[in-house]
Amino acid sequence: xxxxxxxxxxxxxxxxxxxxxxxxxxxxxxxxxxxxxxxxxxxxxxxxxxxxxxxxxxxxxxxxxxxxxxxxxxxxxxxxxxxxxxxxxxxxxxxxxxxxxxxxxxxxxxxxxxxxxxxxxxxxxxxxxxxxxxxxxxxxxxxxxxxxxxxxxxxxxxxxxxxxxxxxxxxxxxxxxxxxxxxxxxxxxxxxxxxxxxxxxxxxxxxxxxxxxxxxxxxxxxxxxxxxxxxxxxxxxxxxxxxxxxxxxxxxxxxxxxxxxxxxxxxxxxxxxxxxxxxxxxxxx
Amino acid sequence: xxxxxxxxxxxxxxxxxxxxxxxxxxxxxxxxxxxxxxxxxxxxxxxxxxxxxxxxxxxxxxxxxxxxxxxxxxxxxxxxxxxxxxxxxxxxxxxxxxxxxxxxxxxxxxxxxxxxxxxxxxxxxxxxxxxxxxxxxxxxxxxxxxxxxxxxxxxxxxxxxxxxxxxxxxxxxxxxxxxxxxxxxxxxxxxxxxxxxxxxxxxxxxxxxxxxxxxxxxxxxxxxxxxxxxxxxxxxxxxxxxxxxxxxxxxxxxxxxxxxxxxxxxxxxxxxxxxxxxxxxxxxx
Numbered sequence: 001x002x003x004x005x006x007x008x009x010x011x012x013x014x015x016x017x018x019x020x021x022x023x024x025x026x027x028x029x030x031x032x033x034x035x036x037x038x039x040x041x042x043x044x045x046x047x048x049x050x051x052x053x054x055x056x057x058x059x060x061x062x063x064x065x066x067x068x069x070x071x072x073x074x075x076x077x078x079x080x081x082x083x084x085x086x087x088x089x090x091x092x093x094x095x096x097x098x099x100x101x102x103x104x105x106x107x108x109x110x111x112x113x114x115x116x117x118x119x120x121x122x123x124x125x126x127x128x129x130x131x132x133x134x135x136x137x138x139x140x141x142x143x144x145x146x147x148x149x150x151x152x153x154x155x156x157x158x159x160x161x162x163x164x165x166x167x168x169x170x171x172x173x174x175x176x177x178x179x180x181x182x183x184x185x186x187x188x189x190x191x192x193x194x195x196x197x198x199x200x201x202x203x204x205x206x207x208x209x210x211x212x213x214x215x216x217x218x219x220x221x222x223x224x225x226x227x228x229x230x231x232x233x234x235x236x237x238x239x240x241x242x243x244x245x246x247x248x249x250x251x252x253x254x255x256x257x258x259x260x261x262x263x264x265x266x267x268x269x270x271x272x273x274x275x276x277x278x279x280x281x282x283x284x285x
Numbered sequence: 286x287x288x289x290x291x292x293x294x295x296x297x298x299x300x301x302x303x304x305x306x307x308x309x310x311x312x313x314x315x316x317x318x319x320x321x322x323x324x325x326x327x328x329x330x331x332x333x334x335x336x337x338x339x340x341x342x343x344x345x346x347x348x349x350x351x352x353x354x355x356x357x358x359x360x361x362x363x364x365x366x367x368x369x370x371x372x373x374x375x376x377x378x379x380x381x382x383x384x385x386x387x388x389x390x391x392x393x394x395x396x397x398x399x400x401x402x403x404x405x406x407x408x409x410x411x412x413x414x415x416x417x418x419x420x421x422x423x424x425x426x427x428x429x430x431x432x433x434x435x436x437x438x439x440x441x442x443x444x445x446x447x448x449x450x451x452x453x454x455x456x457x458x459x460x461x462x463x464x465x466x467x468x469x470x471x472x473x474x475x476x477x478x479x480x481x482x483x484x485x486x487x488x489x490x491x492x493x494x495x496x497x498x499x500x501x502x503x504x505x506x507x508x509x510x511x512x513x514x515x516x517x518x519x520x521x522x523x524x525x526x527x528x529x530x531x532x533x534x535x536x537x538x539x540x541x542x543x544x545x546x547x548x549x550x551x552x553x554x555x556x557x558x559x560x561x562x563x564x565x566x567x568x569x570x
Contacts, residue, residue: 016335016548023333048308050301050551051337051348053355063336070338240525240542257525259559263301266335267552274544 002100003029004280005273006092008083009107010075011038012262013253015064016269017105017276022071024277029101031094032075033218035061038109040262049262060262079152079218080108081129083226085246096132102283103276106226106236106244106251107269112219113234113255118192119215120223126198127213129220131155134212140164141211144201146171146189152216153177159214167201167208189213222255233257242272248283250276287385288314289565290558291377293368294392295360296323297547298538300349301554302390302561307356309562314386316379317360318503320346323394325547334547345547364437364503365393366414368511370531381417387568388561391511391521391529391536392554397504398519398540403477404500405508411483412498414505416440419497425449426496429486431456431474437501438462444499452486452493474498507540518542527557533568535561 007018010032018030035041036058043057052060068074078095089102119127128134131145135158143163145156148171156177160166165181175184187203192213194200200207222229222236230237230245235257242250252268254260292303295317303315320326321343328342337345353359363380374387404412413419416430420443428448430441433456441462445451450466460469472488477498479485485492507514507521515522515530520542527535537553539545 012335016333019335020333020548048301048305048555049336050297050304050352051334051345053348053352060336063338067335067338238525240523259556261552261555261559263305263555264552267546267549267555270333270546270548270552271544274546 001027002089002102003027004101005029005103005105005276006031006090006099006101007105007107008032008080008092009109009253009255010034011107011109011253011265012040012064013109013255013265013269013272014075014105014107015068016266017107017252017273018073018075018269019068019071020270020273021105021277022073024273026277026280028073029092029099030073030075031078031080031092031099032108033077034075035065046262049266079220080225081133081220082224083249085228085248090248093130102248102280104226104249105242105269105272105276106222106229106249106255107253107265107272108219108225108255110235110254110260112217112225113222115221115223116189116191118194118198119221122192122194122198122213123224125196126194126211127192127215129215129217129224131159131214131216134214135159135162138163138212142209143167144169144189144208144210144213146213146215146217147175148172148217150174150176155216156214167210169201169203238268241275242268243275248279250279286312287374287387288312289386290314290388290390290561291316291375291384291386292390292392293317293365293377294394294538294540295319296392296394296538296550297325297349298394298550298554298557299360299390299392300353301551302392302537302558303358303360303554304353304356305555305558306390306562307358309558311562311565313358314377314384315358315360316363316365316377316384317393318362319360320350331547334551364505365510366418366505367509368534370513370533375533378415387533387565389511389534390527390554390557390561391507391514391534391540392538392550392557393504393510393540395520395539395545397502397510398507400506400508401474401476403479403483404506407477407479407483407498408509410481411479411496412477412500414500414502414509416444416499416501419499420444420447423448423497427494428452429454429474429493429495429498431498431500431502432460433457433502435459435461440501441499452495454486454488523553526560527553528560533564535564
């Protein structure tokens with residue numbers, strides 16, 4: 001099936017967008033980890049989301065999630081690895097699935113926004129975001145694997161199993177990966193270097209030679225996520241109607257700029273949903 | 286005293302702006318009739334302000350008002366008749382008072398946005414928004430008085446008492462004004478006509494010759510409210526940071542454009558407050 005609207009992200013902006021899209025009777029595919037995994041959920045106290053005074057982050061997060069559930073909306077916790085525009089809409093790659101959609105609302109926050117030095121240069125030339133997609137290219141070779149969430153360990157383990165040698169950079173403790181051909185490096189990759197192709201991953205205090213580097217992250221940099229998306233000061237450039245430089249792709253929440261506020265995100269999610277609905281309706285003529 | 290921020294309007298945008306400005310420790314003067322008088326309050330059901338599911342308009346309005354009261358914020362129900370920029374800030378005329386403020390957040394909705402045909406042309410040349418300010422100019426003359434809320438009847442009565450003849454256009458039933466020199470016209474003025482000065486008020490099915498016309502309204506058209514404010518398609522032109530063409534004046538809510546949504550208004554009120562705070566801080570160096 002082809003969805004009307006794909007909402008990427010399940011924080012305040014994504015939740016607001018998904019709820020509004022559903023109320024406006026559009027079919028929605030919603031991808032994201034959910035409110036309970038956001039910074040909002042970790043806030044000690046939230047005083048300025050009017051109508052819900054003096055609440056803590058987890059309480060407000062649960063209220064948002066419950067609100068969405070009333071419309072049958074639960075986000076699918078799949079990591080989006082690419083948003084590609086075709087003739088009639090978009091293909092969204094997420095986890096091991098691919099979704100067809102007429103429009104996209106990007107509400108992915110700012111966590112993954114920043115790419116490491118050299119990252120953009122080597123995407124497709126040594127850098128990959130998907131082990132199952134590109135792993136076979138590195139069979140018997142030396143790879144680096146950046147893992148920022150334990151849930152990606154299966155993918156990382158697959159890479160370790162086919163590579164000659166794997167340097168694993170986990171961003172959490174108790175990494176379960178091991179093997180004679182595995183070295184765990186408890187550092188964050190800072191830069192990627194090479195010539196025509198990636199040759200080296202650099203971190204504070206060292207570097208390793210690699211043939212390929214897999215970045216298994218909960219969120220991708222905007223540049224990798226949606227090719228062609230215009231940025232401004234590191235944020236997605238959006239108009240007052242939340243449209244972006246990619247026709248049919250709208251943005252909402254922290255990814256569009258400061259202030260990083262729940263109310264701003266919720267408002268922009270609402271506006272993005274209205275704009276996406278208008279866009280989808282106009283496509284149908 | 287000079288306030289940091291004057292918030293004009295007490296709907297969802299104004300309430301959000303006032304609460305955020307107070308949390309950010311700025312001094313606030315808040316002018317508006319209050320949430321209970323808004324269209325939001327009359328909504329049968331509101332389903333898309335996330336976190337507060339399945340609520341009716343009055344319930345949500347009261348929750349917003351209560352939230353503001355927690356910060357000691359209660360709007361002063363005075364009608365703003367002008368926002369004038371000076372060297373160090375703004376003078377806001379409201380009711381019979383005048384307030385000095387470093388910045389302004391315009392959150393007045395769209396109710397008063399549209400001026401009648403010819404209105405702008407004759408402001409200051411026969412058209413006035415304030416009986417106590419300009420009434421004396423029409424002593425012994427013929428005036429028209431448009432009254433859109435019973436609360437302005439005192440002002441209208443004053444005009445009737447000094448005018449030779451008064452045509453009163455009330456927008457409600459049971460108008461209490463009468464007298465030998467008063468004609469009640471149950472029509473809405475559609476246009477104002479004249480040469481160098483106003484000469485005639487036109488309504489469906491008739492017209493009356495007048496020397497002056499008083500428009501006593503809960504909300505003024507943007508053009509009358511804040512001279513110099515740039516509009517776009519009948520709305521206040523605002524940037525992503527809610528700044529307008531007047532430096533130090535920010536806008537939020539319905540007045541900045543569609544969709545006319547509570548969440549959008551609340552989000553924009555939040556952003557406008559942050560921008561106004563930044564502006565005020567930058568003024569102080």
